[in-house]
Amino acid sequence: MEVRAFAEQVLYSESLEDKLKPAVGDFTDDSPGESVNIQEPARSDKLKFAPRRMEASMPKPGAFKHAERRGTAHHILANHELQALEVMARVALLFPDAPTEFRIGLCRIMQDEQRHTRMHAERAAMLGIEFSSLPVNSYIWTKSLEFKSVLDYIATLPLVFEGCNLDHTLEFASCFEDAGDDRSAALMRVIHRDEIEHVAFGMKWLRKLKPAEQSDWDAFCEHLKWPLRPVKAKGDVFQVEARRQAGLSDDFIEKLRLAEEDDR
Numbered sequence: 034m035e036v037r038a039f040a041e042q043v044l045y046s047e048s049l050e051d052k053l054k055p056a057v058g059d060f061t062d063d064s065p066g067e068s069v070n071i072q073e074p075a076r077s078d079k080l081k082f083a084p085r086r087m088e089a090s091m092p093k094p095g096a097f098k099h100a101e102r103r104g105t106a107h108h109i110l111a112n113h114e115l116q117a118l119e120v121m122a123r124v125a126l127l128f129p130d131a132p133t134e135f136r137i138g139l140c141r142i143m144q145d146e147q148r149h150t151r152m153h154a155e156r157a158a159m160l161g162i163e164f165s166s167l168p169v170n171s172y173i174w175t176k177s178l179e180f181k182s183v184l185d186y187i188a189t190l191p192l193v194f195e196g197c198n199l200d201h202t203l204e205f206a207s208c209f210e211d212a213g214d215d216r217s218a219a220l221m222r223v224i225h226r227d228e229i230e231h232v233a234f235g236m237k238w239l240r241k242l243k244p245a246e247q248s249d250w251d252a253f254c255e256h257l258k259w260p261l262r263p264v265k266a267k268g269d270v271f272q273v274e275a276r277r278q279a280g281l282s283d284d285f286i287e288k289l290r291l292a293e294e295d296d297r
């Protein structure tokens with residue numbers, strides 16, 4: 034399947050079924066076409082982005098003992114995964130001149146994001162919360178509207194959002210475990226492992242696309258748009274080993290570990 038056709042399927046289909054449909058056959062990139070700057074993904078009425086402050090908020094760890102609150106957590110996380118998928122599709126349409134190997138690698142990751150969305154949506158439904166029954170936010174999508182280059186994308190999505198998810202996935206796994214929900218905990222661990230690969234993809238392409246004399250860290254910081262900053266690329270419990278597995282250098286990991294709220 035052509036990269037462009039796959040990205041269009043994700044962004045132009047309103048139905049969740051179509052957005053989450055796996056690609057047909059291997060990916061090809063013979064006709065990347067013109068750059069298209071999509072401002073909003075097509076979504077069914079119930080999954081359209083809600084105005085700020087209307088969206089459901091993440092339950093506190095103590096609330097995870099209630100099945101319906103765990104369902105709400107999965108609902109919010111399904112929307113994060115869906116936005117990651119849509120942002121990647123947006124990048125495929127916005128940067129047709131990016132290297133073919135990057136574009137095809139991006140599509141393979143999109144298939145993981147389709148699977149993650151489905152896993153969270155199904156688990157939410159099992160816990161009594163139908164996916165699309167709660168208002169959803171546009172936080173990740175909105176950040177993508179500022180991308181001017183592939184490096185802007187890499188710094189933001191793989192290195193900040195997927196990077197902090199190396200911590201959040203295991204934090205959520207513990208919350209679910211503490212509540213006796215081993216299935217949800219196992220789901221989070223599966224996503225954690227995939228996320229290591231996704232961060233690795235980001236770091237690999239940061240290194241390929243940045244100027245040779247610039248450090249990984251400086252390239253990362255240069256391409257972040259405020260209020261995004263290094264501290265946003267980590268959660269509460271900092272996972273050093275997962276970051277090593279993702280190919281981050283010891284220097285990069287240490288700078289990230291020390292990053293604080295008011296660092297620029």
Ligand SMILES: [Fe+2]
Binds near residue numbers: 114
């Ligand atoms: Fe994901």
Ligand SMILES: [Fe+2]
Binds near residue numbers: 117228
């Ligand atoms: Fe991911």
